[in-house]
Amino acid sequence: MDSCSHKLYHVDGVDSRQSLETYFSGKEDMVFGEDSIIFPIENITKTFTKCHIRGDVLIDFSIGSMVHHLFAACDFFKHIIVLKIQDRCIMELKRWVDERTGAFDWGHVANLHADNKESSEQTQERENKVRSALQHVVKCNLEKENMMDLIVLPPADCIISFCLLEFISKDKDEYMRNVRKFSRLLKPGGNIILIGCLEGTYATAGTDTFHFLNHDEDFVRKALVDAGFVIDNCKVKKRTNVSDLIDYKAVIFIAAHKEM
Template identity: 60%
Template sequence: MMDSSSYKRYDVHGFNPRQYLENYLSDKPDNDFKDDVLKFPIETLDNTFKVGHIKGDVLIDLSASSFVHHLYAACEFFKHIIVLKISDRCILELKRWLDSRTGAFNWGHAIKFHAEIGGNSDELVDKERKVRSAAQHVVLCDLEKENMTHPIVLPPADCIISCVLLEAISKDQDDYIRYLRKILGLLKPGGYFILIGALDITYYTVGNDRLHALTYDEEFVKKALVGEGFVIDDCKVKKRTTMSHHTDFKALIFIAAHREKCRSE
């Protein structure tokens, strides 16, 4: 087995975001990750937002690669979606889709699945239009800076979504908590945080590169959120359904939580 210290780092070396999407989120027949990486986030987010209490003006998304599928449900409940990326290459790949450019990654299978679970197959084109309209602000960020989007100052968010990013950029659990705290600082008092993560993972591959991922379990991430003053409203764990050499995660976790307001508020 390769020494994990020799793995590349997403935040240091980057990766090819298009290759990442092809590996884990494409509609190719040989993609083993559809149920886990594609359908699980769409279904859990759709069910969460349908309840109706998570909504507002501003949603901030801070996720790995150039994901779009996890924003389909959110676009109905927020006027503005601000997408933060730690890589210029991921921004370029995302904007290729947002701007409807030739050669953009095809998310048609994901939007079709979203429409199917919502029982409305007539909304396919309208849903893509809504996501593109809402997610017009795509910003490069650096979590090591005091203001991660300097010189841009972000408005406080009603909700933040983070999908499989923290495990990709954290060297250890202290790093994870430090970055988590930085991200949660973007929330309004009483705001909501939605996390989708990979449990018990050590690596994932993009092309010929094997990249580092931080290993953590359900107890760790719940304790981290409670330690930051959050109440966990919902938690779901989905065990991995297929084996593949591309990555070794054991399960995916979905958490929806809200920040407790101070008693004086």
């Protein structure tokens, strides 16, 4: 597949609903659930619990309009600030936050988080708790060195970024610059969690094919260390699903803290 014809996520935009349906839905024929839903949720929950990561402010900077990785975060952080590049993704996310007609159904994630032990009322309470924690959904501009421009955010205790860096970084140098931009949003000693796909070159959403930076575990580790982070935990899971919609080889979960 000719990489020159691939679109850029942050430049060309993405069909946010199509990407949710393809990679994060609860449909039986959705083959990515083990990698895109179960693996991230299990590792986020374990990391927050065992490493005692908690605080006032968590900033989420992830691809599309996903929220499933934040279901555990609302137990450990008072406020969640979501950064988005595109208006379309903001609208899709706010549709769910405001419980509007046609919002994407995240009930399968609420049930997974509850380990199927809670009643439907308790599961709804879980979703509402996430909604309450999402205080702000803020648009940012990656083209600027200070991507928040005139907006002043409180320093974060933790940042989570899900599958974003490989889509917005044209090459490895830009990936490392973006990691440093993320670092500026963190308090000294704050934590960063990156979840992503390794050794991929493209991903599709609907009829569009998007650029995907080809990189491996060693590179992600180096990018974090060079940006002033100490790595605390790293898990890599080899891909088991079969689909030509995206060509990654493995998924990575890596947690680190910013040096004081």
